[in-house]
Amino acid sequence: MSNPSILILAGDGIGPEVMGEVKKIINWYGDKRDLSFDVSEDLVGGCAYDKHGTPLHDDTMAKAQEVDAVLLGAVGGPQYDDLDFSVKPERGLLRLRKEMDLYSNLRPAQCFDALADFSSLKKDVVAGLDIMIVRELTSGIYFGEPRGIFEEGNERVGINTQRYTESEIERVARSAFELARRRGNKVCSMEKANVMESGILWREVVQRVHDTEYQDVELSHMYADAGAMQLCRWPKQFDVIVTDNLFGDLLSDAAAMLTGSLGMLPSASLGAPMENGRPKALYEPVHGSAPDIAGQGKANPIACILSFAMALRYSFDQGAEADRLEAAVEKVLADGVRTADLLADEGVTPVSTSEMGDKIIAAL
Amino acid sequence: MSNPSILILAGDGIGPEVMGEVKKIINWYGDKRDLSFDVSEDLVGGCAYDKHGTPLHDDTMAKAQEVDAVLLGAVGGPQYDDLDFSVKPERGLLRLRKEMDLYSNLRPAQCFDALADFSSLKKDVVAGLDIMIVRELTSGIYFGEPRGIFEEGNERVGINTQRYTESEIERVARSAFELARRRGNKVCSMEKANVMESGILWREVVQRVHDTEYQDVELSHMYADAGAMQLCRWPKQFDVIVTDNLFGDLLSDAAAMLTGSLGMLPSASLGAPMENGRPKALYEPVHGSAPDIAGQGKANPIACILSFAMALRYSFDQGAEADRLEAAVEKVLADGVRTADLLADEGVTPVSTSEMGDKIIAAL
Ligand SMILES: CC(C)[C@H](C(=O)O)[C@@H](O)C(=O)O
Numbered sequence: 001m002s003n004p005s006i007l008i009l010a011g012d013g014i015g016p017e018v019m020g021e022v023k024k025i026i027n028w029y030g031d032k033r034d035l036s037f038d039v040s041e042d043l044v045g046g047c048a049y050d051k052h053g054t055p056l057h058d059d060t061m062a063k064a065q066e067v068d069a070v071l072l073g074a075v076g077g078p079q080y081d082d083l084d085f086s087v088k089p090e091r092g093l094l095r096l097r098k099e100m101d102l103y104s105n106l107r108p109a110q111c112f113d114a115l116a117d118f119s120s121l122k123k124d125v126v127a128g129l130d131i132m133i134v135r136e137l138t139s140g141i142y143f144g145e146p147r148g149i150f151e152e153g154n155e156r157v158g159i160n161t162q163r164y165t166e167s168e169i170e171r172v173a174r175s176a177f178e179l180a181r182r183r184g185n186k187v188c189s190m191e192k193a194n195v196m197e198s199g200i201l202w203r204e205v206v207q208r209v210h211d212t213e214y215q216d217v218e219l220s221h222m223y224a225d226a227g228a229m230q231l232c233r234w235p236k237q238f239d240v241i242v243t244d245n246l247f248g249d250l251l252s253d254a255a256a257m258l259t260g261s262l263g264m265l266p267s268a269s270l271g272a273p274m275e276n277g278r279p280k281a282l283y284e285p286v287h288g289s290a291p292d293i294a295g296q297g298k299a300n301p302i303a304c305i306l307s308f309a310m311a312l313r314y315s316f317d318q319g320a321e322a323d324r325l326e327a328a329v330e331k332v333l334a335d336g337v338r339t340a341d342l343l344a345d346e347g348v349t350p351v352s353t354s355e356m357g358d359k360i361i362a363a364l
Numbered sequence: 365m366s367n368p369s370i371l372i373l374a375g376d377g378i379g380p381e382v383m384g385e386v387k388k389i390i391n392w393y394g395d396k397r398d399l400s401f402d403v404s405e406d407l408v409g410g411c412a413y414d415k416h417g418t419p420l421h422d423d424t425m426a427k428a429q430e431v432d433a434v435l436l437g438a439v440g441g442p443q444y445d446d447l448d449f450s451v452k453p454e455r456g457l458l459r460l461r462k463e464m465d466l467y468s469n470l471r472p473a474q475c476f477d478a479l480a481d482f483s484s485l486k487k488d489v490v491a492g493l494d495i496m497i498v499r500e501l502t503s504g505i506y507f508g509e510p511r512g513i514f515e516e517g518n519e520r521v522g523i524n525t526q527r528y529t530e531s532e533i534e535r536v537a538r539s540a541f542e543l544a545r546r547r548g549n550k551v552c553s554m555e556k557a558n559v560m561e562s563g564i565l566w567r568e569v570v571q572r573v574h575d576t577e578y579q580d581v582e583l584s585h586m587y588a589d590a591g592a593m594q595l596c597r598w599p600k601q602f603d604v605i606v607t608d609n610l611f612g613d614l615l616s617d618a619a620a621m622l623t624g625s626l627g628m629l630p631s632a633s634l635g636a637p638m639e640n641g642r643p644k645a646l647y648e649p650v651h652g653s654a655p656d657i658a659g660q661g662k663a664n665p666i667a668c669i670l671s672f673a674m675a676l677r678y679s680f681d682q683g684a685e686a687d688r689l690e691a692a693v694e695k696v697l698a699d700g701v702r703t704a705d706l707l708a709d710e711g712v713t714p715v716s717t718s719e720m721g722d723k724i725i726a727a728l
């Protein structure tokens with residue numbers, strides 16, 4: 001049987017650095033655990049634009065469709081700010097999500113014990129926090145038509161369209177309920193059904209999927225603005241949150257920041273099962289390309305490493321190895337090892353990106 | 365000269381209770397400061413639906429257009445959850461905003477010194493916090509067409525449209541820059557220009573208004589997801605934030621919660637100047653109708669009272685009286701007077717809604 005295949009798209013900014021540490025870990029699994037992967041690499045984002053004039057070449061897109069998992073670093077940087085919308089680095093990422101049909105974006109917001117003090121929230125509010133935000137990723141206002149900037153009378157108007165079909169809502173709802181069953185068995189669905197008809201349909205369909213297929217899971221509904229508030233007030237009230245593409249973008253970033261562990265948080269974007277039974281999948285850290293610290297060996301590779309742990313769990317049926325890798329990260333943090341982003345002002349010397357990777361491998 | 369006119373729409377839930385305290389204060393101003401208002405009252409929201417079958421009667425709408433200021437309590441309650449979208453309590457509020465053309469929604473997120481411990485954030489993160497969120501309130505996805513739930517093939521699709529014209533962006537940007545000049549002279553504009561064309565137009569127009577009319581004000585741009593993060597991380601970096609209707613809904617609620625003073629926060633919704641030079645205006649607390657505690661004398665009237673202070677400032681040219689009222693609220697808080705929502709578990713006895721109002725009047 002051939003090895004499972006991985007396509008690495010390290011991207012821009014700190015992407016290549018943090019992905020460098022993941023490559024070390026992939027090699028470690030091949031050497032030490034007899035778990036080998038066929039790894040190929042390619043470009044996405046600004047670096048792809050620099051080479052090909054497009055943030056995602058068609059050949060790269062085709063490769064992404066073939067592999068068992070894509071690992072992505074980060075895209076974007078100030079040198080691309082003035083590019084036309086259609087070739088901005090982000091379009092490469094959005095094209096991957098859309099064409100691979102990765103409709104279910106899993107964003108854990110977890111607070112690492114060793115880092116609870118690092119949150120802007122009080123320790124008791126975040127210590128032990130472990131929630132999962134399931135964000136719809138292939139529809140909604142990110143992709144709806146009509147869209148664009150149009151002339152109208154003597155001025156211009158900017159238009160985007162929020163658009164959700166019943167089946168789009170159903171499949172992401174299912175994915176949230178399935179996850180909840182393996183966790184705290186609670187789902188909270190968020191929309192603005194008091195203002196938006198698309199939110200009314202969202203609420204109705206999530207409720208129907210619950211009532212017909214997942215009555216054993218506890219379901220509640222919350223308006224997204226109240227959801228933002230409750231996340232800031234007492235995030236531990238939540239287990240799984242399911243929401244649309246745009247609300248998910250804001251709410252998951254807020255939740256990530258609350259944990260104080262932003263440089264730590266991974267994500268998985270999953271599609272429908274392929275022939276081999278595995279979902280199409282892309283894994284990426286929640287943080288961005290951080291151009292201000294790129295190339296200095298300062299970046300925290302943990303989010304990218306934990307994204308690979310999610311790949312082990314969701315794409316490669318290696319739940320035990322995922323646990324092992326996550327435990328190694330926790331151990332290193334508990335030992336007080338810190339990259340520069342994690343330093344409070346206590347005179348601890350930060351380790352480099354690569355030292356952090358080495359420590360994690362040592363802990364494995 | 366006739367007295368300035370006020371239309372009170374107390375609405376549902378705790379609305380009438382908290383508005384009762386504002387009425388006492390209005391009377392106090394007439395008796396003690398020779399500052400009298402012509403006050404009329406009417407219905408909005410669920411109570412208007414119960415009486416008229418619509419959450420805002422045309423006659424009420426007409427009255428709102430005539431007065432110098434509308435004071436609104438809150439709308440909504442579980443008994444109205446199953447009403448048709450078109451007659452839900454919220455539609456009454458949205459109709460007022462739209463037909464009065466109240467495009468600039470001012471939402472201060474302020475942390476009261478006496479309450480800094482009450483936030484879920486660490487004290488140094490919120491103590492002294494004073495930011496102003498300017499939310500566009502009459503356009504965007506709240507009102508854009510097409511909207512609705514439609515049949516498509518063999519399923520339904522929910523559609524809403526985000527839509528901003530240049531002039532809509534211009535006028536709210538101006539309102540943010542004007543405010544900034546009277547505060548910290550800094551504006552941060554938030555959108556998703558990396559994903560939405562309407563965000564590209566937003567960014568471009570805000571920048572142009574800045575470059576042509578407000579070069580003295582410091583302007584920055586941030587993606588709304590990063591904005592949500594930064595609000596949670598270090599909100600004091602902001603002075604004035606300007607953003608669209610939907611982002612403003614989530615971001616201002618998150619910011620309000622961060623202060624720990626949610627039951628305390630007022631808002632002003634302002635339109636273009638009327639013949640008398642005053643803007644059309646509606647004032648309302650940021651909190652909702654809190655049906656769970658309605659009618660029990662437990663509600664905190666401070667947000668509603670501070671909304672009246674904003675009315676004194678923005679509609680009645682009584683900045684000094686607004687300061688006086690705000691100082692009275694701070695004094696009462698500093699004295700340790702607390703409604704039930706503000707109690708940490710320290711054995712302080714809560715005061716009732718009406719006692720809180722009386723204490724504030726005493727402090728005046
Ligand atoms: C980079 C950007 C297009 C993207 C998004 O808005 O989805 C990012 O913010 C994210 O959350 O993954």
Ligand SMILES: CC(C)[C@H](C(=O)O)[C@@H](O)C(=O)O
Nearest residue numbers: 192194195225454457458613
């Ligand atoms: C009640 C609701 C329609 C309203 C909104 O979404 O604007 C509320 O959340 C607000 O922020 O004033």
